[in-house]
Amino acid sequence: GQQLNQSPQSMFIQEGEDVSMNCTSSSIFNTWLWYKQDPGEGPVLLIALYKAGELTSNGRLTAQFGITRKDSFLNISASIPSDVGIYFCAGQLWGNQFYFGTGTSLTVIP
């Protein structure tokens, strides 16, 4: 299957700090998505990206679809305790099959 590598694997930050994480792949994807997963729950879509170079915001979240279509980053500004969770990127090659990344675990220290 396709490999999507996320970095960092985990982050421990102070409340109020900005966060940046990214996702890379050896394959070119048509769509990139960012999901957040809280413990014991299913992933929830945060941001979807459809065009190379696209920069999209959703509140304090900003994500960009890399020009090469092989990478994406997610930034969270002014982190708050409820940002805690695991963030997954997901890429779509064709059809409706998405490949998920390895995840970045975020811990926000109040």
Next chain:
Amino acid sequence: EPEVTQTPSHQVTQMGQEVILRCVPISNHLYFYWYRQILGQKVEFLVSFYNNEISEKSEIFDDQFSVERPDGSNFTLKIRSTKLEDSAMYFCASSEGGGPADTQYFGPGTRLTVL
């Protein structure tokens, strides 16, 4: 707000037994999916389903797996003869359309434990 629901939340079974995981997708959605997440690992696509047939499946979705929409509301995943390595969270998802712009909404998952 409409949501995807899944039952049971936790299923414990003996190796070799059959299990059926149930999902009720969002009512006006036409595309349905199953994903698997082994503890501590990434979410993996298993299968997508549209118009009463499988539209895509991954290499994980072998002959021991099957999906069905037995009625107008339920979508099920059957694992015929469970193995220890089938222990995982299984997520159902649904979307209105099947294109990249169609958001897939995930259910809360069923934790399957195979002993």
